[in-house]
Amino acid sequence: MSFKKVTTGNHAVSYAVWSSRVQIISAYPITPQTQIVELLSEIVAEGKLQAKFITVESEHSAMAACIGASATGARAFTATSAQGLALMHEMLHWAAGARLPIVMANVNRAMAPPWSVWTDQNDSLSQLTTGWMQIYNESNQEVYDSVIIGYKVAEQVHLPLMTVLDAFILSHTSEPVEIHTQEEVDEYLPPYDPGEYYTIKTEDPRGYGLLTMPSDYYEFRYKVQRAHERAIEVFKKEFKNFEEVFGRKHWFFEEFMMDDADYVIVTSGSLSSDVKYAVAKLRKEKGLKVGVLKMRVVRPYPFEEVRKVLGDRKKIAVIDRNIGFGYHGVFYEELKSALYPLEKRPPVFGYIIGIGGRDVTPADIEDIIDDMLKRDEMTEIIWKGVRL
Amino acid sequence: MSEKKTRRIWDVPDDENFYYGHTACQGCGGALAMRLALKALGTDVAVTIPACCWTIIAGGFPGHALKVPVFHTAFETAAIVAAGIKGGLEVTGRKSTISLAWAGDGGTFDIGLQALSGAAERGEDIIYAVYDNEAYMNTGIQRSSATPPGAWTTTTPAKRPNPRPKKNLMEIMAAHKVPYAATATPAYPEDLIRKFRKAKEMAGQGLRFIHILAPCPPGWKMASDYSVHSARLAVESRVFPLYEIEDGGRKYTINYWPKGIPIEEYLKIQGRFRHLFKPGGEKWLEAFKEFVEENWNQLVEKHKLTHGTTDNIPRGYYK
Structure with missing residues (x-):
């Protein structure tokens, strides 16, 4: 047992x-x-x-x-x-x-x-x-x-x-x-x-x-x-x-509140818990149709599966606890690339957060979701919480 | 005469575990050494070869010129991959198989020294053999820390030859208290075979280290039929004495008392030392002689400390 x-x-x-x-x-x-x-x-x-x-x-x-x-x-x-x-x-x-x-x-x-x-x-x-x-x-x-x-x-x-x-x-x-x-x-x-x-x-x-x-x-x-x-x-x-x-289910990614989600936050690792918490809260408080896709297997990259669940959403925000210097967050860059072959694809926004163990809170995630909702045009990466 | 001849045939097995089809240069000391080593070890041997001339010599894909498996690995990992292979063989029920790391001087004296030191200190159950041709020969004769003083290489040109004495790796291994460390050259096949047999018999006691001087005709700038001859001169001139260190670095034994022929005889047949005999080369010649002299004298003292005398060192045994 x-x-x-x-x-x-x-x-x-x-x-x-x-x-x-x-x-x-x-x-x-x-x-x-x-x-x-x-x-x-x-x-x-x-x-x-x-x-x-x-x-x-x-x-x-x-x-x-x-x-x-x-x-x-x-x-x-x-x-x-x-x-x-x-x-x-x-x-x-x-x-x-x-x-x-x-x-x-x-x-x-x-x-x-x-x-x-x-x-x-x-x-x-x-x-x-x-x-x-x-x-x-x-x-x-x-x-x-x-x-x-x-x-x-x-x-x-x-x-x-x-x-x-x-x-x-x-x-x-x-x-x-x-x-x-x-x-x-x-x-x-x-x-x-x-x-x-x-x-x-x-x-x-x-x-x-x-x-x-x-x-x-x-x-x-x-x-x-x-x-x-x-x-x-x-x-x-x-x-x-x-x-x-x-008796436990695993997949290339985990879908959380994704069934009717117009907006999706793509995340990975432990900060996914904060993302889920913030998303559940926004759904409850504001009725916002937002869901979470938590990436698990990234090599091999599950192209087909990712396209299938993300292709017809309205907007996607990718949260990267990493930075591919001179380019973008790695999950952001890979997701954009995976969605590219689709004829109709949602805009994808890339957020950098929590690098070097900087604490990430559900409030930070709410800010990111707010920011995503305001944006229409895709842009380069967006840094969250930089103190200069 | 006939007695000696009989003994020689008896000591060197007929088995050939190294086939034609290899890609060594003519007169390659490293190829000769492997042929003899495998005569001693047999075929229940798994060989690990890092980046070195032997990466090429063993044959390119899909060829394989040895009767034993070879795992090719990265430059600095010969000792640890051999240890990993030994561990893998043990846990999969093949305890008797010998794990042999076979590396050049670059992969041993320089980039592989850390992994070798770790494996030696932990007492990994492997035989580590370095075929030392005294420079990075596979990449085209660049200086390594095994290059002797005064030698020309493509990175230590004749105008500014190698300024430092050769690193004394045998002493480094002795300081690790390995159960067995020995020097050998293919010019003395019975001695080399005896040492590999001894290393094989010491299975389970820790890392056994064999330092082979492997003449390299292209790198040493000499005729390919001088390979064995030059190694013999290296021993006879005390440049590369044949000796063993046993009992965790405590017991030194010189295996053969060299005739002590002039060092020049060894140097003059090699183009890499040509500038030593030109105007301005005297100081390098002196440096080389000093290096040889010092090593030899220290070695004799250590032999004396172990045995109390030098009378027990065979003289002319190998002639």
Whole structure:
């Protein structure tokens, strides 16, 4: 039987990794991720999880260790944040290019300088083109579930997956999380079987990742992209399977009060809760037909699904807790791009808020909705709450 | 005579785990070293190769010239990927397989030193071999911290040759208290094979490190048939002594007492040292000799500290 446990986002990750029967864990400490691997090292030391824990000397090596282990057919996990993720960058490409289904938790933390340990999404969004799948989470329950779904999907499409949780707001905040028994998780997530994919075997000696001429390299890249496209279908199947086993619904995004919404706020991560609160309030107080679309899976990008739910709305506001310097907020820019093929598409407004962990309140969201209602012409990004 | 010949055949296995179809340059010391290393280790070996000449030598897609699996990885990750592979093999029930990291001097002395240090200090159960050709040869002969003093490279031209002594990586490994560190060259195949066998037998004890001097005819600017000859001269002139450090950096053993031939014999066959013998080159020649002298004297002292004497060092054994 599953049970409810009041736990932090970080420990929700650790419990999910434990239940996923991960075989290799390699990590390097960084605030605010550290608790994930602290708890895991205890779980491994107590023999509750049959895994090898490699305490490396850098995040670059943490990812490299996972790559080596995964290449032999072992299930591997690491966790990091901000600077650590940036240091891993080279190996993120390697993991995806080598088609290794590693799952990693990244705790969203602002990049330095100046130093910050608080949340924003620039670290993980800087890695969108590495070939990793990415899931964003609003609650600790979503965090827990995303690890288990993550392995299930990653191992079918042979791509690595990053699950993303906000620094402190999720990582260090306790919420009730439904934790499942090993039997339940085993029912959903079988041991890793590389299937037709080659893994390191001395009885079948092959070269992995060797020098490839322009005559062949192109197709390797094509296949990574095809795997992402296939992952859309695999996600759909696995969301359904997950619901059957665990009774909780997941999708590429969550729709909140969307049925008759003329106006939609597109959001992600923990600030979605503030957005939902503000939207519910405005509906109740002013009868405003506004809804929320909370993005969860952003790689692969669910183009069709997003177009279907957003195409015929009146206006859309995208809230970005990140900034793609010299351009727009990343979610804003991607959404506009996704809607572009539609013949008739709503105007989309991009708001930047909460960077570096600046508090976001429901009142801020109400301001944004007000601002959106006043605008007709699309514009470049709008900064919310800058103090100069 | 016949006795020696018999021993030589007996010590070097006939097995070839390195096939034709590789793309090494003629006379490549790194290729010779791999051939010998795999004779010693057999085929239950998973090899990790970072960016280095061997990225090319093993063969381009879809070719693969080794009878063992090779995982190619990023420049600075040989030691840790090998450790990850070892961990993966362990947890998937293949404990006997040897994990071998095989890297050049750039990937070991320079960019890969952090991962190597971490793996050595943690006692990762791998063999780490560096085939040291004393510069970044794959990118076209640029200086590394393994480049000897006075040497020409494309980034240390003859007018301003490499100003610093070669980094003493064996001492760095000894300071990590690795169970085994040894030097070897393909010019002494039995010695090299013995050392890899020893490293294999020490499985489970931590990181075993083997430093191989791998002559590079294009990079050292010499004829390709000088490869083995130059490595032999490096040993005989004490430029590259053959020795082992065991017991967590406590026990030093010189494996062979060099004849002590003039260092010039080693330097003169290589174009990269040509300027040492031209006007103005004397100070570089001196610097090189001083570097060799100092290393050798320290090594002899350490051997004495371990063994109390130098009389036990074989002389002429390998002739």
